[in-house]
Amino acid sequence: MNFNILKSTALFSLSFCSALFCQNFPVNEVLINGENYTHMNIVFLSEGFTKSEMGLFNQKVESTVRQIFKTQPYREYKNYFNVYSIEVASKESGSDHPGTAIDEPQGVSTFTRDTYFNSTFDGGRIHRLLLIKNYGAVHSVLQDNLPEWDIVFIIVNHSWLGGAGGAFAIFSLHSRSFDTAIHEVGHSFAHLADEYEGIAGGRTGHEAANATTETRRDFIKWNKWIHGSTPLPTPEIEDRYGNVIGLFEGAVYNPTGWYRPKYLCKMRQSLKPFCEVCIEQTILSIYNLLPTFESFEPFNQELTFSANANIDFVIHPMKPTPNTIQTDWYLNNELIAADTDSFHLRTAGYNDGKHSIKAVVTDKTHLVKNDPYTFLSGEVVWEIKIDSTRLANNDASELIKGFEFHQNFPNPVHNITTITFRLPISSTVRLQIYNAKGQIVQTLRNGQMLPGLHEISWRTNRVSQGVYFIRLLAGPFSKVKKCLVLDR
Ligand SMILES: [Zn+2]
Ligand SMILES: [Zn+2]
Structure with missing residues (x-):
């Protein structure tokens, strides 16, 4: 992802x-x-x-x-x-x-x-x-x-x-x-079907992660959850098969011809827990929307360094309880570090030219057995160029390359002014106005923004005449511009 x-x-x-x-x-x-x-x-x-x-x-x-x-x-x-x-x-x-x-x-x-x-x-x-x-x-x-x-x-x-x-x-x-x-x-949210039967002939069924007409073991979508010794279809004998995943007849409003994974599940009867198949589907739905990590460092993924750089690559993973997330690191597609959230690169050990560093962040939870679209795995790739002719004191600025923050225009401001900045990648942005005492007087942006050039208007009608500071925080980038507000 x-x-x-x-x-x-x-x-x-x-x-x-x-x-x-x-x-x-x-x-x-x-x-x-x-x-x-x-x-x-x-x-x-x-x-x-x-x-x-x-x-x-x-x-x-x-x-x-x-x-x-x-x-x-x-x-x-x-x-x-x-x-x-x-x-x-x-x-x-x-x-x-x-x-x-x-x-x-x-x-x-x-x-x-x-x-x-x-x-x-x-x-x-x-x-x-x-x-x-x-x-x-x-x-x-x-x-x-x-x-x-x-x-x-x-x-x-x-x-x-x-x-x-x-x-x-x-x-x-x-x-x-x-x-x-x-x-x-x-x-x-999880697109689960009802697992109850309802009135015979009342409504037509539909295929879902937890409902099917398929009875051939190898083709049942939840077959990874079914033990080889469980008979299919599975008899509705609660003390024998009440706790296993099988193929139980009666689902999506139909008493016959449609099957559900478990004898009981919250999608069939209230106050019961969700079955394993519904739990799996809910986790997949979460990861359909969220990556396996919250953020990573460095923010820029294409970087050029001298032969004397020391760079920490860091993943901030999501945190399930218990923690089932594992991060593995690859240098030029070879595993170089397993199950750690950070990797330290000293460029001195490597030849000039291009190298790639990849972090693969995977949720290894046992609650998911089927993940056909690998929603539970995400990766970040950094393309690193090592150039021994480059000066080492440029290495720090390389990490914030691509971020731009321009002086607002017009300045001094009479009524309205435009603040312009560029983000090289999607970033968490906080754009705030401070007064001369260092107090925040206005927050213009606070949240995720897409890459590209952004122009934000600031109307000064809410502040009095004086000196103000515009502060942009965007990922690793932080800069302040001074401006003057005059009476209209
Ligand atoms: Zn329902
Ligand atoms: Zn279920």
């Missing part, structure tokens, strides 16, 4: 909305393990909570987060996630119940509440189907407050059991509702 191809959401992370159209809500950092662009971002939204009920909402978030990270494989990959909650206050407390379900329980009242996302029970005329009617509002709250979201849970302030899946998982305060929500994330 190429490090520059990061999560596609990173492209949206720099959207800045103008004050007029922005709907900003309090965003709480519930769990932060790193930058948003190298982590999966779970977002909780409140629905049907008034301003004074946010304590209850945040309590529910905390208990839900504990539950998520007790569940395999979220437990092992907890460090890959950031969790945020966004306090979206509703005018009224609760949700709607129109009473239009075909399975309407006896003696429950109907009611409507004025809530932000307009949630309602009786979605699709099923009492427990708790839906959101204003999806547009969900999208704009996310876009304006946390555009890097990957998984969204909406907590509805009502005690009845209820929830729904789709792009966002919705669940109520009922103690069992969350388990349904994490099943729904199995669909939306």
